[in-house]
Amino acid sequence: MKNIFRTKPIESLLAETKGKDGLSKVLGSFELTMLGIGAIIGTGIFVLTGIAAANYSGPALVISFIIAGLACGFAALCYAEIAAMVPVAGSAYTYGYAALGEFWAWIIGWDLILEYAFAIGTVAIGWSGYFTSIVADLGLKLPTAITKAPFEGGLINLPAVAILVVITGILVAGVKQSATTNNIIVAIKLAVVLLFIVLGVSHVNTANWHPFMPYGWKGVFSGASVIFFAYIGFDAVSTAAEEVRNPQKDLPRGIIASLIICTVLYIVVSAILTGMVPYLKFKETAAPVAFALQQVGINWGSALVSVGAICGLTSVLIVMMFGQTRILFAMSRDGLLPRVFGHVDQRFHTPVKSTLLVGIITMIVAGFTPIGVVSELTNVGTLAAFIIVSASVIVLRKKEPDRPRTFKVPFSPVTPVLSMAACAFLIFNLQKITLVRFAVWLVIGLVLYFVYGYKHSTVSGDNSIDESAM
Template sequence: MSKNIFRTKSINQFLSETKQDGGMNRVLGTFGLTMLGIGCIVGTGIFVLTGIAAANYSGPALIISFIIAALACGCAALCYSEFAAMIPVAGSAYTYGYVALGEFWAWVIGWDLILEYTLALSAVSIGWSGYFGNILTNLGLALPKEFITAPEEGGLINLPAMAIIWIITLINMKGITQSSLVNDIIVVIKLAVVGLFIALGISHVEPANWTPFMPYGWSGVFTGASVIFFAYIGFDAVSTAAEEVKNPQKDLPRGIILSLIICTILYIAVSAILTGMVPYLQFKTTAAPVAYALQLVGYHWGAAAVSVGAICGLTSVLLVMCLGQSRILFVMSRDGLLPRFFGHINKTTKTPVRSSLLVAIVSSILAGLVPIGIVAEMVNIGTLAA
């Protein structure tokens, strides 16, 4: 029995199975994968965590914290790059675990990833609902509280959170080409917002605000690095699309590494300008440091632009996470570790429609009925397990 549950599967076996049902469309190149990586990495982390880490842990040395976190992620990214090039099959760490460790550990890893992605998908959609509700309120179109909050928070159901999951799912079900195109457009918008902040803020930088540069010492810098590590999570999602890449041996490593490098440069630039515009201690009183900094220097419309960037950031995160989750579920089903019904590729769209629908049903129910606090705690458990 131990031989059966710890049996491994060769790379050739996995590759032969990818041709079942005609296989998925191999249309993604380095650019598309890089945009997927940026889409999943750059979320609210750049708009929220920068201020928290600067005020409480790193001060202006937040730049160093981002570099340390990037180096730590870089080691993991190099591992994912090598695995993805060696085993160009959907499923990410689940597939790598099956080849290296055996069926039992692959099953454990797969369920950890399902737990992490499903709960994170629900949590991010609830956050998206909050931003969406704020934008509508500013436009004078406030939604009734009953339809934007969970039952335990005094509402009936969080409809915007459920709706965005289904919209994203429908886009993903249409095909990887359509998903990649939508992601590219969203990423361009949010990168434009980040670029706008850099362009507006750089002329308002006061070098005096960078003194003292390391107010909390090296311990604060390393603590800050651990806090903002969350802002990098997502580069691994690129590897879940391995079966839809034109040249996985070259494109996957390039996409993973490039997305990490680009995001690191953006994070360093934003944190340097942010702490140069406003004394770092002032960020203790705000959860929206980028918008706060723009308002202080007279750009009152900056908050609106940041809200657009944040909601675009969350949308692209949802898109990539939903895509990744459905691929992990699909591969596990194809391997027989989940009902084979979900290990099916639609002949028209060349996408795992059944697994995508299952992901949408479960995650939307959680997003609509469970409070953000409980979902966030469950996400932490899922991420830790994974």
């Protein structure tokens, strides 16, 4: 069974990107940065800020964002080095295959499938909430039966399903079209976030920041674990590595630039938000930014923010679903999942079958699952992926020290170790039930790997077993 630790040579990974099942190279650093912002700025600001402030951090939400941002910063540096060195679809799954071996690649790939499926579900549910609010403002109240999951008193969250149908169609059409659509939407939502900052800063009441840390440091750390969901965007940037024109330069720029821009915006918005409205009031809403403006009487601004939130969450859906399809595509191309999903359509030059499968699965998640369950499952998956990527940097530095690296993690191996420690710390601050659900998912994945993936892997084992990865 030691063949489960067989690695896939980087040369083999790179060679696959040039065949008929390789993806078109159409993205530059600007598109990558916009993809990152598209994924990062969305649910974190427009949905989860209220949940985290009311239930975990209080006004100390600012500190929670700083903690989560630091953990992501360490991980982003690791992603930047390895993505530039191995510009292949699959993100952490592919990096784990090259550095740690097939078994760990499967674990993280299976983990990423969970991460993205539930991330997409969370965002689609948030999108539905804002859409329902806007429709209600126009005088049309949609019935609970078609706007809530069965566990929340409804039958199906139909708006969440409908937007995923649209996003699936956009992604089938092609990556260039998807990137262009994303660029336009990101520009709109950045304008809305800046508008909120301008309108809200003059309505900050410093009395609302007292008590600053009502739930103590435990609440701050738990809040950081919850809003960590907001930062998974740069992982999605790395899933596009195979479709980048100059990955050695553009990938590090896109990953790091998007993280810096979004972290600054998160800190500023969370400070203003908790200064405008007492933190406990956010228990009353799933749309905290629009709610805050309503509370201070800026109803027209609230309406604009709701429209911006719809745009923001739409761009998150585009990038998240894009990332999910590329991971499924990479795992299928390697034979660990049915090869049919690793096929590139010759008309659209996209993995159409994997895109349709992801679309169907996420529609089921968004239509029938409560938001509290899906968001925390996403966080544990993201944090586990970051740990694997950070470990891969250390291993590849040892295994292939002479391989060219256009970007190097500073102070390695200290920085990757700090990344792993920070992510592990945040995992243990999640709810126990979340960790139990995650463990069950991994057990299901292990059964699937040994029943199917191990036997159908395209890696020969004879040529690629590397004892150092064990």
